[in-house]
Every structure is written in C-alpha cells, then in structure tokens.
Amino acid sequence: MTETTKPPKAREPVPHTAAALALGDDALVLSHRLGEWAGHAPVLEEDVALANIALDLLGQARVLLSMAGDEDELAYLREERAFRNLQLVEQPNGDFAHTIARQLYFSTYQRLLYAHLAAGDGEFAGLAAKAVKEVSYHQDHAEQWTLRLGDGTDVSHERMRRACQALWRFTGEMFQPVEGLDVDWEGIRAAWLESVSAVLRRATLDVPEGPQSGAWSAGAGRQGLHTEPFGRMLAEMQHLHRSHPGASW
Amino acid sequence: MxxxxxxxxxxxxxxxxxxxxxxxxxxxxxxxxxxxxxxxxxxxxxxxxxxxxxxxxxxxxxxxxxxxxxxxxxxxxxxxxxxxxxVLTPPWSTDDISPEGRRKLREFGIAPPRTGRAPGPVPLTLGPTRTTTPDTRPQGPDPDPIRCPHCGSADTELLSRFSSTACKALRRCLACREPFDHFKEL
Known part of the structure; x- marks a missing residue:
C-alpha cells in the first residue's frame, strides 16, 4: 500500500492462467452487463435480482482473476484484445428478453462446466464447488423468466423468440476447448443442448435452427476477437480507474 | 504471551x-x-x-x-x-448456521434457512405474472414449510427470489400479511 509503483505483472504463462482468464473474463463481463440494468429493470424485484446475479459473478471473477494476476490490473488496464471472454456475455442487454436469453444460455453452460470442475481435483475445483450453487440459482431464475415470457402474451412470446434466435449464433463458442481445462466439451455441449431445448419447448418456443458458430461474427472471444459493442462497454467499465489510478472509496 | x-x-x-x-x-x-x-x-x-x-x-x-x-x-x-x-473449500452452506443463529434470525424477523435441503434447481411451476392471478402454489402440505417469523404461519408466498442481499429472498405471510426476508438455503 505504501509502494508508489507496482512492478508489471509477469506471472509464468502456465495453462491454468489461460483458463482463469477465460472463466474470469466471462464472469466479469457478464457481471458488468447485468450491472447496467441497475435502476432500469422492468420491476424493482428484477432490478434487485439482476444486481444480485451480477454480484455473484463479480465475486467469482475476483477469485479467478486473482489466480491469473492482479485483479484490478487485469480488469481495468487490459485492452480489448487481451480479454478472453465469450462473445455471448459481451452482447448488449437489448430488451429484457435478450438479457434473459443470454442468461439462460450462459448460466446453463456455467452450471454444467462448474459442476464438472467441482467434481475434479484441479485448480478450479474449490471455486467451482462454491459457485455452482450460486449459478444453479441464476439458471433457475432465467428458466422461470423464459417460461413466463415464452408462454406469456403474443408480444412477450415474439420478443423472447427473437432474443433466443438472435443470440443462438454466439452459443457454439462455449464448447471450444479452453487451455488448461480437462473437460469433455462434447459431453457438455450435448447436456447444454438437452437442457436448453427442454426449457424452450416448455416455453412454447422453437429451438433455433441456425448455426451455433462458424459464422464470421462469432466464435473468437476466447482468442481475443470481440464484437463491436465490447469496446464501448470496456471504455465505460475502465474509465474511472484509468482516469484516477488507485482511486478507492 | x-x-x-x-x-x-x-x-x-x-x-x-x-x-x-x-x-x-x-x-x-x-x-x-x-x-x-x-x-x-x-x-x-x-x-x-x-x-x-x-x-x-x-x-x-x-x-x-x-x-x-x-x-x-x-x-x-x-x-x-x-x-x-x-478460504473457499469446503464451500459454506446454510447448514453451517448454528441452531442459536437460526433462533436469532427468526427473532430478528428473518425466516431461517431449512436444513438438509440440497441446493440447486428446484421444480418449476409456471408462476403468476400478476399477483392477482389464481394461486399456483403446489398443492399438498410441505413437510418443512417456510414459516412466517412474525406469526409462525406456514402459509407464505414468494414475492421476490432475490432480496436486500444475495443470501435472502423476499416472502409474504398470507396469514398476518407481513412481508419478511427468508435466508435462502445454499
């Protein structure tokens, strides 16, 4: 705390660092997106819910990024291309249906992945065992809203259908292998598809048919290639720290 | 020393x-x-x-x-x-709250978490989109219902899955009509 300058972080590039960055960036970026709803959600209860989900994700991000280096430096001082999050989580909130579809897709993936990691004895088992309980609740929340909106009014059904369709092309990237994680990705993909399809069907929504990735616009967040809205999100997220280094309250 | x-x-x-x-x-x-x-x-x-x-x-x-x-x-x-x-391992669970802690929570107006409940996905019922729609709570008595910390009634409903902090949900007692926080099982 009395140090005036910090030496640049030069951790050894061990495989788990890459995985910590990938998982940590997913949690951090989605946390920030959900935080953007504060004060804007359709009802007060949902304002609180989205903020609480954001808080859970932020806690996970802090643990994960601390495994990879200095959490603040990683969150606030990296350039866009250095982030390893999925393109799905950086997508703008859109309408409430888009936020719920994004949450359904991501929380289902995160629960399956973390349950897998928790069952192992790797670097991430401890955090995953803790976080999987939180994430199950997020998934449950997203499922309940998907059912209500999909099986709701004509308008809510149409909006939910559009949202599920629009975000579908960002889902394939979730099952790309992450360096340092020993995971049966095809198994996770199959379980994800089964879980999400079941929810969509119960919500009277069709499972989108388009490609889950492979299009020019999707599938490269893990390699540092991001979609256009991400840069603007980062600018807002990093502005305070970059303008006032070391500020706290 | x-x-x-x-x-x-x-x-x-x-x-x-x-x-x-x-x-x-x-x-x-x-x-x-x-x-x-x-x-x-x-x-x-x-x-x-x-x-x-x-x-x-x-x-x-x-x-x-x-x-x-x-x-x-x-x-x-x-x-x-x-x-x-x-430390994160083993993960904290609401089962780690002591019996005395549970008693104090109830006294403070917070329904304590029930013990031995497996966390994770719970069975879904299509909930009402408006609070005036008919009662869709599962029928049949719950052997371990969440009780109102004020009057003790087991007849309570969920208002919001998230409340003032991440660890609580907001419920309402249908007997005494008081809203109350419930420490969610984790």
Missing part, C-alpha cells in the same frame, strides 16, 4: 472464540461463529496469527468488513499481526 505447544491450542481456542464473537456486519444479530463463516485461527508466533474466513456467497461484499472487524478485535487483544485469509 506463552507459546508452548500445549498452551498454543488453548490460545487458539481463545482467539477463535474472540474472533467468532464479532457480529456479522449485515446481520448484526448474528456472530460470525453462529453464521459459521469462521474456519480456524492459527497462531504463527507470539504476536502473529492467521485467521481463516469463508464467504457465504463468493461475491459477498461483507467479507471485507468482517476481516477488518476480526483484525480490530484481535489487535485489541494484544495480537500485533493479524492476517485474515479467505
């Missing part, structure tokens, strides 16, 4: 008791011991100790206030160097 091997154990127990007496910053009716978040105190040398603390939720913002309060209490007890570490 005596640091012979036999004395250390009782000293650690004493410091654990002291650290455990710190009130939770968000639920000040509970102590950290009753909440079950204090894992261990290790005496490293005559005036240096390490404390192991586990968060309720990974992102619980109270953990920093807890750490500062533990440091303060142990400093006051003459320990010069106190370092509080956060």
């Amino acid at each position: 005596v640091t012979s091997p036999t004395a250390t154990t009782s000293l650690e127990a004493e410091l654990l008791r002291l650290a455990g007496s710190v009130p939770d910053p968000e639920l000040p009716v509970l102590t950290l011991e009753e909440l079950g978040v204090l894992r261990a105190v290790h005496v490293r040398s005559a005036d240096s100790v390490e404390v192991e603390l586990t968060p309720t939720y990974t992102g619980c913002p109270a953990i920093e206030a807890m750490s500062l309060d533990i440091e303060r209490v142990l400093h006051e007890h003459g320990i010069r160097e106190v370092s509080v570490h956060t």
